[in-house]
Amino acid sequence: MTDPIPVPPPEIRDYDLGESVGYLLARAKTSMSNMVTQRTLAELGITSQQASVLFMVASGKCLLAAELAREYGIDASAVTRLVDRLEKRGLLKRVRSSEDRRAVRLALTPEGEAIARRMPAIFTSVTETLAAGFTPEEVGFLKNMLRRVLANSCDASQNANAAAGQNPPANS
Structure with a gap:
């Protein structure tokens, strides 16, 4: 004999998840991120988040780890790990500010810059696929x-x- 399947309470059972804007936005973001990761892993050997960080640094939008944390909504320790991985791969480096020794700027290596230059084409291709x-x-x-x-x-x-x-x- 099998255990009976529990019946969810009405507030859960009656909520149409497929009509939730938050759910749809989250699913669309996940799909887009997965598609970009498939491309970046296959073509560049890095994840979409790593490639996106390189692009943000190259564009000048995020030159400090704190700016990356705010942009991606992740904590400072996660950004540190991400930057560590990119630095270990030789794609990014930390540079002490000459004006403020406490500030550490992020800069791309030539290899990191080459990857960043390829990102607009990948972003555009994925977006065009999703907006077909x-x-x-x-x-x-x-x-x-x-x-x-x-x-x-x-x-x-x-x-x-x-x-x-x-x-x-x-x-x-």
Whole structure:
């Protein structure tokens, strides 16, 4: 005799996960990340996160480990491990700032820069695959909606910090 399958409570049973915006965004992000990783592992021998870090450093958007932690929403120790792996592979190096000896900037090696230069083509190819059948207007609309989601998340974070007595909003 088999054990009976437990029946979930109504608040779980009646929730349509497939209609959840959060679930759909998370699944889309996972699919995109997996597709980029398949390409970067096959073509470059690194993960999508490692390749993305190289690209962010090359673009000048994230030149400090703390900036990477904020951009990716991960803790400093995870960034340190990621940077350690890239440095060990000879793709990235830490450079002490001459102005502030406490600050350690990230810089690409020539090999890291070569990988970063290949990333836009990989990002574009994966995005085109995922957006197959979308009109240019639909892609633009999707980007605008995602920007609004991100802006709302920044506003929510600022409001939560202000409520907790940290970093009051800029317009206070």
